[in-house]
Amino acid sequence: MGLKMQSHQSLAVRLNEQMGTKRGYTLIQSYRAWLPKFLIFWVFLMAILSMFIYNGMDADNKVRRKEVLSSMCDQRARMLQDQFSVSVNHVHALAILVSTFHYYKNPSAIDQETFAEYTARTAFERPLLSGVAYAQRVVDSERENFERQHGWTIKTMKREPSPLRDEYAPVIFSQETVSYIESLDMMSGEEDRENILRSRATGKAVLTSPFRLLGSHHLGVVLTFPVYKSKLPSSPTVEERIEATAGYLGGAFDVESLVENLLGQLAGNQAFLVNVYDITNSSDPLIMYGHQNQDGDMSLVHESKLDFGDPFRKHQMICSYHQKAPTSWTALTTAFLFFVIGLLVGYILYGAAIHIVKVEDDFHEMQELKGRAEAADVAKSQFLATVSHEIRTPMNGILGMLALLLDTDLSSTQRDYAQTAQACGKALIALINEVLDRAKIEAGKLELEAVPFDLRSILDDVLSLFSEKSRNKGIELAVFVSDKVPDIVMGDPGRFRQVITNLVGNSVKFTERGHIFVKVHLAESPKAMMNGKSESTLNGVPNEDVLTSGGCQFKTLSGCEAADDRNCWDTFKHLIDDKEFRYGSSSNRVATNEEYVTLMVCVEDTGIGIPLRAQDRVFMPFMQADSSTSRNYGGTGIGLSISKCLVELMGGQISFISRPHVGSTFSFTAVFGRCKKNAFDEMKKPKSEDLPSGFRGLKAIVVDGKPVRAAVTKYHLKRLGILVEVASNIKTVTLSTKNGSVTSGRNIMHPDIVLVEKDLWISIEDGGFCVRQLDWEQNGHMFKLPKMILLATNISNAEFDKAKAAGFADTVIMKPLRASMIAACLQQVLGIGKKRQQGRDMPNGSSFLQSLLCGKKILVVDDNMVNRRVAAGALKKFGADVDCAESGKVALKKLQLPHCFDACFMDIQMPEMDGFEATRRIRQMESQANQQMNGGPAVEESTCRKGEWHVPILAMTADVIHATYDECLKCGMDGYVSKPFEEENLYQAVAKFFKS
């Protein structure tokens, strides 16, 4: 129960914690607000990544494109260059040809015709040259002579007679393709002149910058080679070169058409755009080929250097694609797909996170609701407990007043009213108590005790409680406890008793005839019972046998049919047999081995039973079989539900078998602790009612036709130590007594007592058989006459007289049987065991309290003066020597060691230092002192009892519900008493410490 309390508390704590840590419960929870941002971020990330992918792929493409371009460009440039140099070389060769055959031969071997012929035939060697021509160097002084010799005048480029100059370079030989330049002075053209001057100075081929050629109007350049008259020295100076110059061989490169031609031979021509520039003047590149403004893809160009053999001139080729790079669809698709996949993944993650958040939210909400529901439930129970408690107080007043009222002189009507009121009040109190119990159980406040108690005496008590009622109704009420059940068990006697009382009470209420039978045995027995049962059904005999016997149809206690046939004799017998069979050996072994014992308690009645449709709600509170039940029998219907709770608290289960109009059998199991032998010896004294031992060794014969009933009687007698023999009828008894031990074959003795069942006797009586006729006297001279005792459930006066007359002079024992009652009767009959101690005080009287407290020095700590006085007064009344302290601090001072207080009563709620704190400090002080004492030399033995300081501290508190026992114990208190003091309460608290 304590555990349960804790779980309630821890639940609350957990709930709080959960509230506290609700946010940040998981990673996702803690960033829930960020989730959409995360999603957006993710999308961006994906977009950027796919962009990267696209760029990467695109860059690859571009690089490839560029490589293609550059290789193409280089290839073209190289080709152009090669072709060019081939042409240049050939022109060089022509120059040498001219110098050899025109100048070294005399007369010249070359004339225009030869030259034209030769050049035309070798034109394939100079694919880039549209034509070659030779211009002779003519100084002004030689002009006339020259003109005469050739028959034409030197003309300028514009085909006009050349003006006077220092020098002329008229073309004398020309290829047919360029024959129109014959007689033109090359020096008159700006480019040509420059070329001529440069070439004769360097002795190498030189090129002009591009210009529109005469004739074709194509862009072109002119190549000029100097022709020297005489052989030059190995390293001629510029002057020497100029001097030696005889003429100039020139060729026009029609770059435009030629390059066109060249490119046309190469593959992939269309895709490229090729421009050739003269970049001698780097700031103003002159285009040689191609169009200045073309709509090609200018973003990607490749420049290739061209070396046409003229160091003075620089050329380059610039290539680019015609079209812009096509968009790369693969890259685009890949990137897009990646983006889409990323987007989907992001969305899935987002969705999952949102879902998790939602589920967790729901979970928290549920948990909160659950906590609230539980709290509400606890609150409800607490409310019930409080309210019931509050109702009980005034009800006690009402009942008390009614009792007082009944003591006064009242008229009969008034008395009737008052009695009715009192009965109603009592019923109400009972109901409230039950509700309180239930509420307590539900609130988890009910704690079961674990004290040793005598099960059998409790059962006897319960039986005696109902004996009056059962006797009035003529119901047979009996209890049987198996021998295997230990005498003393550890458990809560009050609660056990409550359950039994409830079940028996119900049975008594609903039973009009037959019997109520309480049976207790070990729960291990069912196995044996099963065996017994199968055997009995196998035999098939018992039913017939029973039926033929007429009077009693069933072998139950009273002969009435019971709902559960487990209690009938056939199985019951096995239980007893089993017990007897294993008596010496196995049961002892079991007893020593196991710490707990599970008991099976059955309460069988032959009442009205429970209607089938109501059977499943029997254990629900406030549910009776139907409304008519409560009309007929009264009661609230809460009892069984409480019993169920209690049984469950005792670690067992409750169940029932019921047949309408036949009866019900409620059975429950409960777990009890076994008691150590030595422990129960000392505990036995105050708790169990001692049975007198004076009957030990007596012999008795029980005469009873019904074996179950006989077993019950036997059980009670056995408890008194009486040896019992059962006989089924009186004849057997007389026979056995007459013939002694011979016929019975047993060691049966001469009986001291003979107990006869009333109904058996009646039947005998009817048969004209008189007990007196039992010829006891015949053998009587040898033996003492056995005492004849009649057992009866109810007996009328006439019957009683008759019985007396019939020989049962000794006594009649009224059922239900109880060991103590039988003992009393036997005492009366046999006149023994009178020495039974009388007037043993119940140890809760004020005299007892007085003896406990007398002379004890007690410190009362309370800040409230009045409370202090009252508490002191109460304690003083019991003879205690009381000292007071008005605060925790003062108490602390007074309890400085060594002190001579025997106990301390401590208020809990005090200003400055409350009771808990004060206690904690006192305990601290004590433990220090104890340590010192143990470590150092022993302090005077007189001041410290048992060598340990520990003053009992009891909390005084007005509200017992809130100031839980746990709290008190936690800070080192030993118990609590409620304010204002009540003797009972005070006794219970104090008795623990002052056991004299």
Add this chain to the structure above:
Amino acid sequence: MAAGVLQLQRQLTDYTASLFSEFNQLQQLQDESNPDFVVEVVYVFFEDSERLLNELAKTLDQQSIDFRKVDAHVHQLKGSSSSIGAQRVQRVCIPFRNNCEEQNIEGCLRCLQQVKQEYTLVKNKLETLFKLEQQLLAAQRSMSTI
């Protein structure tokens, strides 16, 4: 004379019975060894309560009310009145404390009035009781002297 004593005695028992039940409990604590116990305790109660009531009145009269102090006083009063058995006083103390917690000045003042009223009632009753007891004692004494 004896009749007078009897009458007084009955009057006393009736009166005692009419008083709260806890007071009876208090009376039970009194016996021959400590004959003035009840009177003593009750007068301590009076003294203590009057002091507390004055304190309360003073505290509640101030500009800024120290509710914690008020609460402590009421707690004291509640404790002592419950000890004495003056349950009506005790009962008024509960809303008083609640008001105190809520810092409800008006409520506190109202409760103070109620407490005072109840206290006066109790005081009157108890004084009457003691007077009766004394009368009884005097009557008994005079009877015994006669």
